[in-house]
Amino acid sequence: MAQPRNFSFASAIAGALALCLLLIIAAAAVVYGGLFPVAASSEDGAAVRSLLIEAREHSVERSAAGLTAPSFTAEDVRLGGSHFKGMCQACHGGPGAEPEEFAAGMNPRPPNLAKAAGDLTVAQVFWIAKNGIRMTGMPDFGKTDEDEELWKVAAFVKQLQKVTAADYAALPNAHEHEEADEEAGHHHDHH
Structure with a gap:
């Protein structure tokens, strides 16, 4: 029978840091890649509009x-x-x-x-x-x-x-x- 993996606090921290780094890279790609639509003719999605309101x-x-x-x-x-x-x-x-x-x-x-x-x-x-x-x-x-x-x-x-x-x-x-x-x-x- 396989033994359950022990929870490692260090691996949880490493995973959280990796996720944060991935989000930062994605945000930078959107901002610096010119992917965020800034034209007044562009409509915000419902989630963005709701958050801004x-x-x-x-x-x-x-x-x-x-x-x-x-x-x-x-x-x-x-x-x-x-x-x-x-x-x-x-x-x-x-x-x-x-x-x-x-x-x-x-x-x-x-x-x-x-x-x-x-x-x-x-x-x-x-x-x-x-x-x-x-x-x-x-x-x-x-x-x-x-x-x-x-x-x-x-x-x-x-x-x-x-x-x-x-x-x-x-x-x-x-x-x-x-x-x-x-x-x-x-x-x-x-x-």
């Missing part, structure tokens, strides 16, 4: 955990809507307003914020607007806009589900007004 959600939740939203007046929310038109509508659309044509070519495609922001807190929306989301096309507006403005945009985003197309259409585009002032030689600080 989970990573994003947990990162935003953790990063925004220490933020406390200020109080907002109806005027603050309206001003946030005016800035939303200039900052966000091109990619995300708005009530009764479609995103610009180029947004269809973004991968991942920018979400409809009236739906996507439903589970987010105002602080999480603010954090995303301020810091952006890497590898999604969502810019870091914290480099160009003041926190006060971004909080108002976040407050508006949280109200998007209640905004009618007519009310949205009536909002001025704050950024068009600022650009017109700058072109006319009137420099003013909008923050």
